[in-house]
Amino acid sequence: MPNGNHQNATLPTARCVLVKLPIVLADVRDSVTVDNVTCPPEMAKKVDHIDVVVRDLEADPVFSGPIMNNHVPCNSPKATVHFGDPVCGPREIRSITVHGTLHKQIFYVNKDDDVRHFSEDIPFTKSIKLDPPLPVMNPGNVDIEFRDVDVDVDFELPRPTRIQQVATITFTLKITEDQQIFIQTCIPDQDLIGRQVLANTGFEAFTGCILAVWQQSNAAPGQPGRNGGFAVGLGGPPAGFLPPGGCTANPTQPASISQTIPADVIRPGLRYEFCFYISEAIPPGAEAEYIVEARVAFFDAAGNAINSAAVQTFTEEQINGTWVQKCVTSAAPEGAVSGLVSIVFTPEAGNGAYVLVDDATLTIRA
Structure with a gap:
């Protein structure tokens, strides 16, 4: 027979909760080089400086064909999805298309030694291949976020009517997929x-x-x-x-x-x-x-x-x-x-x- 009390501990149980969390699939470090020639509105003696900012920076995943035969093709998460469309199944991200606009304010010195400026917007795009491809369970739950975006620009004035520029945009793509998982909560102290x-x-x-x-x-x-x-x-x-x-x-x-x-x-x-x-x-x-x-x-x-x-x-x-x-x-x-x-x-x-x-x-x- 049991001897005394408290033969076995009876503890409150931790609860399992179903939550939806972004799971990090990969961090991809890459860069885009934007090379262009600009003609100033008037003859320039020199370029003083160029202010650069990246606008409308976006990334679109490109998915492979279906992993299993009974799954239909997938669109990018940003594509229009119509009611009644078949559900997309597991896929692989084979590449990511990065695009945006490089906005520049170019300050130059004209022939009268006045500092003037003008602006220009240069669109850019690049396809980044993932090797090996990145498997995902539900392409509709994939999100790509830009981190640590940095822009560096070099320029020269080969002649008064032409400004040669090379801008390098570096960034990290954080690829996440929202997944439903069970987590175990801690037993409250009380x-x-x-x-x-x-x-x-x-x-x-x-x-x-x-x-x-x-x-x-x-x-x-x-x-x-x-x-x-x-x-x-x-x-x-x-x-x-x-x-x-x-x-x-x-x-x-x-x-x-x-x-x-x-x-x-x-x-x-x-x-x-x-x-x-x-x-x-x-x-x-x-x-x-x-x-x-x-x-x-x-x-x-x-x-x-x-x-x-x-x-x-x-x-x-x-x-x-x-x-x-x-x-x-x-x-x-x-x-x-x-x-x-x-x-x-x-x-x-x-x-x-x-x-x-x-x-x-x-x-x-x-």
Whole structure:
């Protein structure tokens, strides 16, 4: 029968939510060179400077044929779609057509040494091939955005009536596709407070001499518990103390049990209260010389301990043959992504006693 309460943690469940998000498919860095010759409205002695800006910059994807035979041809997302048109299926973007207008303000010095200016608009276009082609699930959900657009212009005046110009437009094309995906939301902090988060807290679940969920060393499950069920022995009982076939441990060697704190319940700032019941067992003629440590430790993403572990130490004088509850509490520090609770039994020279542990819980506090 289960021993005590909180045999298994019952946690609030995180919700799965269907959302539509832009998924980045690729970042393509490229450039367009616009080379043109301009005739000023009058003879020029020199070109003072040219101000340049890119207007109406757009990108249109060019899709391949259907990936599967039962899908119809696809238009660009900017094309007119009529009601009742068949739905376009998965495709590949084989190229992107970039087009826009280069607007320039050209400042020059005329023969009277006056600074004059005139403007011009130069349309441009370029087809950028993608190698390999970029697969998409729904071409109608594809979007292409320009990032880090920069324009550089070089010019010269070979003769007073001609201005030779070379403009280079560099940019990054960020290609995204809106996709519906399920995301798992975090459990709200208020739903965690007061919850017990460990499993197999009564040590009822074990196979042979191996506990379920808990990690163990020199520990013996299946011992008499405080409420008629089972407990786990640390450092005992020694061989020969119980009928043959029972689980045994060595009281002269260190012993421990530990369990990982579920990652989805770790919240920096919340407090974690680790409590358990413990009693002492001394075989006839043996001496009790040991200490027991209860620990709550938190770790960062690299696995480094970041709270130096909260530790409570108990000597054999604080533990006797009756069940007594012990607790240790630690707040989760910033950067904590994982955690561990443990009980460590450390014998001293001449020890022959061991301890029994039951009903170990970890409760989240505000």
